[in-house]
Amino acid sequence: MSAATEIAIRITVNGTVYEKTVEARLLLADFLRETLNLTGTHVGCEHGVCGACTVLMNGDSVRACLTFAAQADGAEIETVESLGTIERLHPLQEAFRAHHALQCGFCTPGMLITGIDLLKKYPLASDAEIRDGLSGNLCRCTGYEHIVRALRAAATARDNGEAGETG
Amino acid sequence: MKPPPFAYAAARSVEEAVAALATAGGEAKLLAGGQSLVPMLNFRLLRPAVLIDINRIPNLDHIREEAGGLVIGALTRHRQIETSARIAKHFPVLTAAMGHVAHLAIRNRGTLGGSLSHADPAAELPLMAQLLEAEIRIANGRGGRSVAARDFFRAALTTALADDEMVTEVVLPALPPGTGWGFEEMAERRGDFALAAAAVTVTVEDGFCRACRIAVIGDGNGATRARDAESAIAGGPKDAARIAAAAEAAAGAVMPSSDLHASAEFRRHLIRSLTARALDAAWRRAEEART
Numbered sequence: 001m002s003a004a005t006e007i008a009i010r011i012t013v014n015g016t017v018y019e020k021t022v023e024a025r026l027l028l029a030d031f032l033r034e035t036l037n038l039t040g041t042h043v044g045c046e047h048g049v050c051g052a053c054t055v056l057m058n059g060d061s062v063r064a065c066l067t068f069a070a071q072a073d074g075a076e077i078e079t080v081e082s083l084g085t086i087e088r089l090h091p092l093q094e095a096f097r098a099h100h101a102l103q104c105g106f107c108t109p110g111m112l113i114t115g116i117d118l119l120k121k122y123p124l125a126s127d128a129e130i131r132d133g134l135s136g137n138l139c140r141c142t143g144y145e146h147i148v149r150a151l152r153a154a155a156t157a158r159d160n161g162e163a164g165e166t167g
Numbered sequence: 168m169k170p171p172p173f174a175y176a177a178a179r180s181v182e183e184a185v186a187a188l189a190t191a192g193g194e195a196k197l198l199a200g201g202q203s204l205v206p207m208l209n210f211r212l213l214r215p216a217v218l219i220d221i222n223r224i225p226n227l228d229h230i231r232e233e234a235g236g237l238v239i240g241a242l243t244r245h246r247q248i249e250t251s252a253r254i255a256k257h258f259p260v261l262t263a264a265m266g267h268v269a270h271l272a273i274r275n276r277g278t279l280g281g282s283l284s285h286a287d288p289a290a291e292l293p294l295m296a297q298l299l300e301a302e303i304r305i306a307n308g309r310g311g312r313s314v315a316a317r318d319f320f321r322a323a324l325t326t327a328l329a330d331d332e333m334v335t336e337v338v339l340p341a342l343p344p345g346t347g348w349g350f351e352e353m354a355e356r357r358g359d360f361a362l363a364a365a366a367v368t369v370t371v372e373d374g375f376c377r378a379c380r381i382a383v384i385g386d387g388n389g390a391t392r393a394r395d396a397e398s399a400i401a402g403g404p405k406d407a408a409r410i411a412a413a414a415e416a417a418a419g420a421v422m423p424s425s426d427l428h429a430s431a432e433f434r435r436h437l438i439r440s441l442t443a444r445a446l447d448a449a450w451r452r453a454e455e456a457r458t
Contacts, residue, residue, distance in 0.1 A: 001183050003174035003217045024175035024218070025168055025208075046169055047206035048273065060246070060275040066205040067276070070175050071198075071220060117271055132357040136270025 029064035051137030061117035080109035103141035199281035235341030241280025260348035288389035347453030349445030363437035
């Protein structure tokens with residue numbers, strides 16, 4: 001085992017394999033945005049508090065600002081770009097649109113990715129549970145109410161087995 | 168880039184990790200979940216020469232039954248602890264506490280060993296280690312050692328770990344039959360740093376408390392056992408006066424200060440209320456366990 005300041009990584013992002021050599025201290029968030037030009041992942045506080053940079057790593061939501069790109073060697077990363085397109089929104093994105101769950105949109109990528117992981121792992125049987133689940137993601141526009149409604153709609157769709165393939 | 172420059176290496180075994188720590192002579196940090204370490208790097212509060220990533224070490228995330236208790240690997244993620252049926256069965260108080268540990272994305276990454284080694288004064292896992300009288304197994308290049316929780320935590324962010332040591336496992340000894348538990352925490356939002364928390368186990372036999380443990384968070388020194396509060400409960404029957412006396416003693420066991428989140432007075436008030444509630448719940452569960 002030898003320590004190095006430059007690390008060769010092989011990483012799958014939204015289904016595409018990338019092989020890059022990165023500085024050891026390069027954060028996954030900066031790797032996605034600066035190296036791969038995937039700017040859908042937003043960077044807010046850069047110390048794990050705001051949740052804007054949340055991405056899926058091997059299926060679990062993680063803070064991309066608290067993960068080094070070198071640690072993601074061999075991992076599968078999914079960002080907000082993997083969800084849907086303007087023409088064909090992901091069901092959770094559609095729920096956000098229908099319930100006006102965003103204004104400026106800065107927190108939205110992190111909210112969506114967190115929402116997908118919450119829908120996968122928790123019953124979300126009450127609005128209180130949804131609020132607890134979203135408590136690690138900050139939004140300064142909406143007052144959260146509409147985001148909770150969007151998650152509620154998505155959870156209901158999931159429980160009814162509707163087109164809501166949310167993972 | 169926010170973090171300072173460092174050299175990175177992914178250890179493949181505990182032996183490799185502790186050897187690298189020894190070689191670095193205090194200039195290295197272990198990188199587990201990174202949920203506390205990486206913010207400190209991003210703020211440049213730390214400038215380690217080397218980061219030794221232990222995430223790729225196999226067989227360090229087990230939750231195993233042993234002598235009626237559990238042995239939990241240091242790399243076990245918070246989310247695994249939160250959802251483990253074994254933990255829910257043996258230590259439901261730990262399951263309850265995990266619901267207060269940060270947020271899902273943090274719980275997906277954060278590790279047991281990392282939280283104990285970091286020893287944040289507001290963190291739930293050091294509180295649980297104190298309450299459950301955990302034994303912390305430590306690897307080093309000298310055959311390893313085991314340290315009781317009460318000796319492991321020295322002060323805020325300070326543990327008994329030497330520069331070349333690494334937590335490998337945490338042993339939680341079995342609780343006696345007839346033990347009930349209570350856990351109460353107050354934070355500004357669910358998952359935020361605790362303003363105060365109280366965790367309790369009560370072992371009840373024939374209506375009398377045979378053993379009582381009370382651990383609290385509420386000041387900058389970190390989780391502590393409230394021994395005077397325990398004495399107020401142990402040996403007696405359940406009554407409101409004893410619980411009130413214990414709650415008062417628990418509030419006296421911390422030395423909170425005022426900051427922008429809460430005044431010292433309010434933190435003491437919280438400890439008092441949370442301890443009383445946790446004791447009440449623990450006693451009720453202990454009696455239910457008997458029936």
